[in-house]
Amino acid sequence: MNPIIWWKRLIASQSLKKKWAFSSATVIFLSFATMSIILFIALKGWLYQQEEQEVNRTMVDLMTFFESQGHFLTVQDIQANTGLMTSIVNKNQTIRLLNIDGIEILRINKTSTFQPFNSIDFPRKGYLINTGDSSSITAVGIVKLGRFNGYVQLEHPLKSFQSIITYILTAMLLFSLCSLLLSGWIGYILASYLLKPLQDLKVTMDDVVAHGFEKDLTISYDAKDEIGELIDVYASMMAKLKSSFEQQQQFIADASHELRTPIQVVEGHLALLNRWGKYDPVVLDESLGISLREVNQMKTLIDEMLELARGEQIKERPPTNIVEYTIEVIKELSQIHPSAYIEHILPARMEMEVLISSNAYQQIIRNILSNAIRYSKSPAHVCISYKKTPLEIIVNVKDHGIGIAPQHVLKIFDRFYRVDPVRTRNLGGSGLGLSIVKMLIENASGSIHVISEEGKGSTFTMVFPLLFEDL
Structure with a gap:
């Protein structure tokens, strides 16, 4: 396998904490x-330069000393110059004096060995420093004492320099290794601390997978960073999913309950007909009439459930002139309920447009008016009026019906909720009409409110935002 591919797979298989620790350790180690x-290169160059300066100073002192002796030089003269001798000994340098043929005449401080005479580069005047050898620095100078012509040679060993460089290099390697381990450990601890909310989030997700929505989100994280935003988004998403799941469960339970009743009624009448009603015209007509009514009730219920499901998914909101479509719905209901009186108070300006589809608005106003007529004493009297504010269009539908008790007002928009189940069933209601109305209005960014007094009637107020061009 390709080493690069293997390395990538190895990194990809590690946890985020290990990746973080490894990355931080690598970056810190490479930086250090x-x-x-x-620093090592700069320090080595500086130290080597210091060694060259030591050689240069010694050669200057030697050349000056020889020039100051005139035509004669004795061993006693050399020994008398204690400062120069002490400096040579302390620097561990070795000095020798050669004649013109390379024969050694004098040696001071025998601590080093010199290279052969025939391999030495001699200067034409003064002295020459040679730095080509890694173990020492050598220098050769021309000496003239009367009729004596020769050379002075200096050998400056680099043992102390190399020891210092080795010590510095070793110390840096140790510090680099320690920095690698320390940065890896600190990176792992820091990653564990910073990623703890993500670990808690993973545990919560595992609990949701294992137990559903039974457990609530228990992550405590107050920082306003990316992880905090992620947790907030997750909490919001889980709240919506939980609410949706609970609504779905409740919807299925309610739908099953609502469908069970008409099915049981039809089943009972079919059983009655099967036993003895098929030969009795009166029982047969009554049972078939009731069964057909219940089948129609089930059909209406299923249609409204499908409409509710479709409405929650469709968010299309084209502009609609609500006054125009209110008139159409009133004409339609007047034919169905000829005894009902629907008072329509038209606004001063007939064009009142809101962002909602015409079908959705017709369904809203049809449901509200049908309920108002259904729950009013005959002849029903319903009044529709409009109000336009700088930001909203308000539609009021007021009836003089039986009204709603205070304890039921906040629940009438719940699915399948009925104030009086027996009366509602007899009047043909399914308990989904107002739920559909509320859903459609909220899809149009509007709201609906109701004020009701038992025995006197109810007023439904629908509020829609005004179009931007009308502001």
Whole structure:
């Protein structure tokens, strides 16, 4: 396998904490190693330069000493110059004096060995420093004492320099290794601390997978960073999913309950007909009439459930002139309920447009008016009026019906909720009409409110935002 591919797979298989620790350790180590290398090169160059300066100073002192002796030089003269001798000994340098043929005449401080005479580069005047050898620095100078012509040779060992360089290099390597381990450990601890909310989030997700929505989100994280935003988004998403799941469960339970009743009624009448009603015209007509009514009730219920499901998914909101479509719905209901009186108070300006589809608005106003007529004493009297504010269009539908008790007002928009189940069933209601109305209005960014007094009637107020061009 390709080493690069293997390395990528190895990194991909590690946890985020290990990746974080490894990345931080690598970055810190490389940064420290780069700085150490630069510092080592600079320090080595500076120290070597110091060694060259020591050689240069010694050669200057030697050349000056020889020039000051005139035509004669004795061993006693050399020994008398204690400062120069002490400096040579302390620097561990070795000095020798050669004649023109390379024969050694004098040696001071025998601590080093010299290279062969025939391999030495001699200067034409003064002295020459040779730095080509890694173990020492050598220098050769021309000496003239009367009729004596020769050379002075200096050998400056680099043992102390190399020891210092080795010590510095070892120390830097140890510090680099320690920085690698320390940065890896600190990176792992820091990653564990910073990623703890994500670990808690994973545990919560595992609980949701294992137990559903039974457990609530228990992550405590107050920082306003990316992880905090992620947790907030997750909490919001889970709340919506939980609410949707609970609504779905409740919807299925309610729908099953609502469908069970008409099915049982039809089943009972079919059983009655099967036993003895098929030969009795009166029982047969009554049972078939009731069964057909219940089948129609089930059909209406299923249609409204499908409409509710479709409405929750469709968010299309084209502009609609609500006054125009209110008139159409009133004409339609007047034919169905000829005894009902629907008072329509038209606004001063007939064009009142809101962002909602015409079908949706017709369904809203049809449901509200049908309920108002259904729950009013005959002849029903319903009044529709409009109000336009700088930001909203308000539609009021007021009836003089039986009204709604205070304890039921907040629940009438719940699915399948009925104030009086027996009366509602007899009047043909399914308990979904107002739920559909509320859903459609909220899809149009509007709201609906109701004020009711038992025995006197109810007023439904629908509020829609005004179009931007009308502002």
